[in-house]
Amino acid sequence: MKKINIGFISPYDAMVPVIEELKKGQNDLLITAVTGNLEKGVALAKELELQGMDVLISRGGTAKLIRDAVMLPVIDVHMSGYDLLRSIMLASGHLGEKKALVGFSNITIGAASIVSLLEIDLKVVTLAEASDVEPILSTLKAEGYTRILGDVVTVNAAQQLGMNGLLIQSGRESILQSLEEARRLHKTQQKNQQLLRIFEHLLAEQEQDFFVATKTGKVLYENWSSIKRLPLTSTEINALIQQVNDSDLPVLKIFTEVERPFSIRATSWQDRSSTLFSFFFKRLSASTHELNGGLAEKIHQLPPLAAESTAMKNIRHLLEEPFLATAPIVLEGAPGSGKETLARYVHAYHQKQGYFAVLPIEELKKSFSELHALKVTTLLVTISNAPLSDFAREIKEQLAVLAAQNTQVILAAEEMPQNLIDSLGMQEAVRITLPSLTDRQGDLELLVHQFLTEFHQTLGTRPIKVRDDAMEELKKNHWNGDVNELKAYIKKLALAEKEYVIEKGTVLKNPSAAQTQQKSKELFFEGATTLKEIERKIIEQVLHEEGFNQTKAAKRLGINRATLWRKLKE
Structure with missing residues (x-):
């Protein structure tokens, strides 16, 4: 039987892994999934039309534009009540933020009912037309709202205004329904493809x-x-x-x-x-520029900052002081403790319009002219343990020139001796020491939820919350101050959990790196009785050794990233 060729144009990246997962049960369909929103989605749809697709599937405004631009039938992935409920529950976990859902009536009517029934602190705003998005978001921002739920257009507009966007994603149920609708439509309607x-x-x-x-x-x-x-x-x-x-x-x-x-x-x-x-x-120019060993970029969105612990609250309040929009800063803390996040927060919070650049101090000389030409407004200089005495005077002069052109200089190191600060001319810098995770227990739940949100949005992972007993189990881990280690571990749990809530059993079956680093590598086959189980343990071991970076792990294993993702889901 000839398979139905379906082109699936996803408006956002996280939908693609879900489509790839659902492919396995669709034996009569041949699905090609790509990512492109609005006009880009239209261009991709036209390419798929030329490749011989029978039916196209997309969502929202992208589906509407595609329908007007191609000769093929186009299916719209509808937003279900399940989709709204998941996103609303995900947003409700962001404590201390004023949140609003902004959309057209087809979304907001159902959302208002959910919010009312569950008594969730979430404002629901209905759009009359697309041109209302920006003025409504500007009003919400003025009223103190920081997190916005909506479709791709609304979320992108919110991010441009420096607000945190949370995309209402289509779940497996909605995608399966669209595939079934494609089957029905293919049987009754096939339009002739035409080359323009x-x-x-x-x-x-x-x-x-x-x-x-x-x-x-x-x-x-x-x-x-x-x-x-x-x-x-x-x-x-x-x-x-x-x-x-x-x-x-x-x-x-x-x-x-x-x-x-x-x-x-x-x-x-x-x-x-x-x-x-x-x-x-x-x-002729992009929003990012590669430097020697570093990067300069435009930042339009305030980075998430977990600051419920006393230590981090004090740091956040200090960074928000007006004088710290320009004052030199020295950030000290262990690797992975979040120094770059704080620097980005300073840049975004004070609404700087220029570039934010990160550069190792050893590369400052090579990139100095570029930094000057780009008119960088915030420069994060990372300092390793290498001696700087041979060129400290030259660095001091370059930092002084940058400061004179209104570039805020932020130094970041694990530890900064006073004599080094003096030799770099940073005696008046505000020194901030970042606490370890041990001293940030009040931030742990926020960090975990923040990471789950990120992986749900970017990777399409299923879990959106952590069961209370599972969170208590997480808190028993001895985190050594490395936020990146915590993030890698939450990514591991999000990939391992097959349901929408991370259970205690998932935490127990997937110990953190700190818990397993003492185990001998000869023991990681323990309990594996089949070739498939041994393969799974090898994949988990390589993922652990590569810091849960799927691209690097796939390269080591000699497979592509999609195959690795599929094997992790098995």
Whole structure:
């Protein structure tokens, strides 16, 4: 029996692993899953159409745009009550935050009922039209709301305003329902696939951002990937068309007097009886820049900071003082204790518009000119135990120049001797020592929930909370001050747990690295009686040795990441 070819365009990354998992039970379907939201999703849908798909599936606004752009039938993954309930319960775990759910009435009516029945402290706001998103979010932000639940567009808009977005994801039930609907639709409706002359030409050009217009400037077709919308006025479009007509050659124009510079290459071509004009766009700069051994980036979202313990509350309040928006800072703490997170928090909380850069102190000289040209507003300099006496004076001068151009300098080290601070000219820096996890027991539950939220959003893991007795078991671990170690362990539990709540049994069956580091490697086959069990233990051992980094573990095991993910789910 010929299988039904289904193209699944997910608006967000975390849906793809769920689709991959559900593939196993769909013997009559051949599913190709890709990720792309709105206009990018439309472009991917067109590519899948050319590849011979029978049916396309997507969600929300992306599904609507795709339906208008292709000849194939398009299924919309509906948002179920289960999806709303999971997301609302996930949000309710973020204590101390004002939370709101923002969406159209098809979402908010059900959400309001859930919130009322369960007596959850969550404001529900209904949108009348898409243009209401930004003003409503701005109002909520002014009222002190920091976490927003919604669809992809709402979450992205919230993040641009510096708020924490929590995406309402589609669960397995909704995805299975869409696959069943695809079966029914395929039996009753198959549209003929058609190659569009315009699209053939644009594919040959291998460009991502483009639009096609007539001689009068009417836009016939547009596709945006790195650009949100057409960045030209009708006057500018007509002027470029006139230049192409006059020269009969491609015209290249560069726009630099904008927030993100770009170039346009305009060409003309004959489509039967008419002349059409293609405009291809290219970004001239990105929001991130690679430095020698470091990275400079634009930060638009306040990073999550677990600060319920007395020690971290005091640090957070200090970092939020206005004078610390520019003052030099020295952060001291064990590796993995969160020094970079605090530096990012300072940058985002004080709403700095420039770049945030992280750089090892040994690479400062090589990257100095780039830092100066980029107008970095916050520079985190990491210091190892290597001696700096040979070039401390030169570093001191460079740090002084950066500070003079309004770059806040933050030094980060495990421990900073006073003589080193003096030699770098940082005598007036505010010194902050980060507490170990042992001194942050009040933050443990928040950190665990924060990590579960992150993995649920990025990896599509199932658990959204931890059972009380399982949390008590977690608290018995002797965390040695390494937040990264805790995060890696929670990732391990999130992958191991097959239900929506992490149970005590899952914690007991999956000990932390601190609990297992004393065990001999010769013993890790203990209890394995089949080849499959031995394989599972080998995978777990390699994951542990690679700090639960699935990409590195898959490379060591000689398999791809999707195969590793599938084996972990078995």
